Amino acid sequence: MIHLHFTATDLTRVRFAASPLTETVASLRTLAAGRRGAHLHRPWIDRFAERAGRLRQRDLELLRALVRPEGYLPDFLVPPPGRRSSTFADALAQVAEADPAVVARELAHLAEHRVAQQGPGQERRRALLQELARRPDAGIGPVSEAIEAYHRVAIAPDWPRIEALLNDDIAYRLDALADGGVDRMMSNLHPLVTFADQTLTIIKYYDGHADCGGRGLLLVPCVFAWPDVLVRTAQPEPPTVSYSPRGLGGLWEERRAQDDSPLVGVLGQTRAALLAQLDLPMSTSQAATQMALSAPTLSVHLQALRAAGLLTSRRAGRQVLYSRTELGDRLLSEAGRRPGA
Structure with a gap:
């Protein structure tokens, strides 16, 4: 020891x-x-x-x-x-x-x-x-x-x-x-x-x-x-x-909104995929890399989801990190249970 x-x-x-x-x-x-x-x-x-x-x-x-x-x-x-x-x-x-x-x-x-x-x-x-x-x-x-x-x-x-x-x-x-x-x-x-x-x-x-x-x-x-x-x-x-950090067991799990998910019809493909991606807090640049989008484009989607109460943000040093709210979790979970989702 x-x-x-x-x-x-x-x-x-x-x-x-x-x-x-x-x-x-x-x-x-x-x-x-x-x-x-x-x-x-x-x-x-x-x-x-x-x-x-x-x-x-x-x-x-x-x-x-x-x-x-x-x-x-x-x-x-x-x-x-x-x-x-x-x-x-x-x-x-x-x-x-x-x-x-x-x-x-x-x-x-x-x-x-x-x-x-x-x-x-x-x-x-x-x-x-x-x-x-x-x-x-x-x-x-x-x-x-x-x-x-x-x-x-x-x-x-x-x-x-x-x-x-x-x-x-x-x-x-x-x-x-x-x-x-x-x-x-x-x-x-x-x-x-x-x-x-x-x-x-x-x-x-x-x-x-x-x-x-x-x-x-x-x-x-x-x-x-x-x-x-x-x-x-x-x-x-x-x-x-x-x-080892907390939550390590889910690090490599990929949660993606399917093309035929009811969530896509409401939020659109990009915002539905972004909501699914943010099971971990990410900055705009991190999420942009994961989603293969430019940071300014992704920022627009982040702000829209945040305004709808589906994401929350907090500052960590020089970064602003975004993550799903409880409402966002429930919405994603319910959409995943529906037939065809």
């Missing part, structure tokens, strides 16, 4: 962030586990299998050596986001700026890690990691290129929906913090996580203690962390805990 010890100052410095890079790296672990070990993400795994031919095999081999099904995950691959919402490009720049000496040590540790190096191909992986560690840049260049190529194929097409789920979870946690403080916010973070006596305890395959030491704590919801919890304690950054 890992024990993260808080001071009073740390409790005032707990913050949240969503990270497309963390999702990208963690998804490699999901792929490594395979269909049998990752049934919750099977729809995504199947879609990735159809797109995998766009990637170079040498990039996949490199990434699979860096991210193993379990065990040690190099810290330089998952730098803590500086803001609540950051772009993939910003996060990848953090990887590119990592200290080669630190990266080389992490690669050497991974090459000899007992848990991470289980399974066939150990010698090939070890040789690849050691070769990277000997480079002047510790392999940061080819690693960054491989991650970027993989992200474009594996995560970018689904990022709007993933990001919507992450933002929804963060909003829920912040509401819990406002209602009951840190204790309530942490109370159902993850089955492997407990918080008591100013200590966050996380069940892992190894034992360890770390003092937050006034640095605070960064909480990063991550859909591909499931079913594990990812922990990063490298200084000088604050400790980072990546956990």
Whole structure:
């Protein structure tokens, strides 16, 4: 188990962030586990299998050596986001700026890690990691290129929906913090996580203690962390805990209004489809990407549905997020029960 010890100052410095890079790296672990070990993400795994031919095999081999099904995950691959919402490009720049000496040590540790190096191909992986560690840049260049190529194929097409789920979870946690403080916010973070006596305890395959030491704590919801919890304690950054967000079980479900649905006759095809899509809070740009429409066009539809009481909106940082109201849920549900819908 890992024990993260808080001071009073740390409790005032707990913050949240969503990270497309963390999702990208963690998804490699999901792929490594395979269909049998990752049934919750099977729809995504199947879609990735159809797109995998766009990637170079040498990039996949490199990434699979860096991210193993379990065990040690190099810290330089998952730098803590500086803001609540950051772009993939910003996060990848953090990887590119990592200290080669630190990266080389992490690669050497991974090459000899007992848990991470289980399974066939150990010698090939070890040789690849050691070769990277000997480079002047510790392999940061080819690693960054491989991650970027993989992200474009594996995560970018689904990022709007993933990001919507992450933002929804963060909003829920912040509401819990406002209602009951840190204790309530942490109370159902993850089955492997407990918080008591100013200590966050996380069940892992190894034992360890770390003092937050006034640095605070960064909480990063991550859909591909499931079913594990990812922990990063490298200084000088604050400790980072990546956990599965609420509602993960419905992430890959697709709810679409059928062409012959009674709802289409009332709202029109675009607005009916948009109402079905917004089971997760989304910004105009996120929903526009999902619907393959321009943001200005979609904004008109969002405002019409909101005026009808079918959507609600709230501000989250610089974004305005839209989601279905209870009335919208009922309307969609009733339309789905009708014959021919």
